[in-house]
Amino acid sequence: MSLAVTLSRAQEGIAAPQVMVEVHLSGGLPATNIVGLPEAAVREARDRVRVAIQNTAFEYPGRKVTVNLAPAELPKDGGRFDLPIALGILAASGQVPREKLDDCEFLGELALSGSLRSVSGVLPALLRARARGRKVVVPRANAAEAALVSEVEVRVADSLAEVCGWLRGAQDLATPTGVDTEGGIYDGPDLRDVRGQLQARRALEIAAVGGHHLLLVGPPGTGKTMLAERLPGILPPLSESEALETCAVLSVAGQPTDPARWRRRPFRAPHHTASAVALVGGGSLPRPGEISLAHNGVLFLDELPEFSRHVLEVLREPLESGHIVVSRAARQSTFPAQFQLVAAMNPCPCGHAGDTRRRCQCTPEQIQRYRSRISGPLLDRIDLAVEVPSLPLREMDASRGPHDEDSATVRARVLGARRHALMRAGRPNAEINHRELERDCALGQAERRWYEQALEKLGLSARAYHRVLRVARTIADIDGGAGVLEREHLAEALQYRRF
Ligand SMILES: Nc1ncnc2c1ncn2[C@@H]1O[C@H](COP(=O)(O)OP(=O)(O)O)[C@@H](O)[C@H]1O
Ligand SMILES: [Mg+2]
Structure with a gap:
């Protein structure tokens, strides 16, 4: 009897919970059972993994193969576990060494030829693996996404053969490169x-x-x-x-x-x-x-x-x-x-x-x-x-x-005005909480009276009271971030509530 364990990650919302793939070989009639995957997915995974292993010039074990994906209750869709399943089978049958499997996670769907296909949710999986200090191997087709995450050891591979070569120490796997760390240079409509x-x-x-x-x-x-x-x-x-x-x-x-x-x-x-x-x-x-x-x-x-x-x-x-x-x-x-x-x-x-x-x-x-x-x-x-x-x-x-400014000019002004809110509350005015609102949108006595009368005249609800104040705060921030709100800021903010 022999057992091998490989690590992978499922996809649940934008979380990426760990999945352990346990492969167990035993005597008995040759057959493959996969536990923990939905029925249809099992059949497909079983076929892809078997043919991919054979096409990679390895031997598919002629024994009873039991694959368990744990924990059982996670959603386990699609082909993302093909690579860890195949590696588990090869490790359990002594065809690849197990040493590197302990601190490395694997994601990837296999084509029948043994080449690796992209999977979804690589980015959240990498963030979790990073938190655990593990290496990760992903399909090359996911390299661009993988390159976005810094401080994690990621390798990309084209095929099962390459991954096995790497596990045996016979070849290196590439690291993803080519991300533009700026990536924010705006070239959209102006x-x-x-x-x-x-x-x-x-x-x-x-x-x-x-x-x-x-x-x-x-x-x-x-x-x-x-x-x-x-x-x-x-x-x-x-x-x-x-x-x-x-x-x-x-x-x-x-x-x-x-x-x-x-x-x-x-x-x-x-x-x-x-x-x-x-x-x-x-x-x-x-x-x-x-x-x-x-x-x-x-x-x-x-x-x-x-x-x-x-x-x-x-x-x-x-x-x-x-x-x-x-x-x-x-x-x-x-x-x-x-x-x-x-x-x-x-x-x-x-x-x-x-x-x-x-x-x-x-x-x-x-x-x-x-x-x-x-x-x-x-x-x-x-x-x-x-x-x-x-x-x-x-x-x-x-x-x-004369007023048709370009986006860069307006953006510079926006950044300057936003800084006031970020310095006061750490977030833009639309998101400030009640306490910050009371503190940062204080009104003088005359302004308050004027404001309340204006709201009443416009038939605005109590809910509108605070929302208009937030907009007035933003207008004051564009106006230089003066401490208190003035009547002109309130008046302009009210104008946007008329609809
Ligand atoms: N204010 C404007 N300045 C420049 N072009 C305009 C303006 N308004 C409309 N257009 C022209 O008319 C087209 C349709 O404008 P669009 O923004 O789709 O109008 P709306 O969404 O109000 O129906 C634009 O692609 C543009 O060519
Ligand atoms: Mg339109």
């Missing part, structure tokens, strides 16, 4: 392309500084989508730890990270026909949805009233908590979902209410019904609403106006 729309540009800048959610309202073709797409370009690049979190989500979604852009904030724009699962995540093997793929970046919902009520409803929880819990058959997965929402909509079904260039065709009831599709609680969480009107043609024609 604000310099946007004509006019000064009010919307101002709101976009406030949103960028404070991390506030933003709603753009206007007829078709006025630049709403253009503006939304340009928000990531005026936000600060991701910090290393933020970038790793965001890449970890992409990794478990099976979407490769572009190493040249890994510090860039994500921008996701799901279509309004997207299902709730596509938006917030789910499925039998829970996958992250668009809100998690937008983690630390921007989620753009164009044509907001066209999204189903249910879909908008499920957005509320993550908007508040910054994460989403996806439950499926007694299993729960948590995905991060700290995104900045930008929504766009027409003012009415035909799109031209309030338009100076075209007459609106809608009845007041139609307009009312259209707007009421967006629930109050969702609107409540959007601190900035701004109109993006039709431009006079001469403004569209103008080659470049």
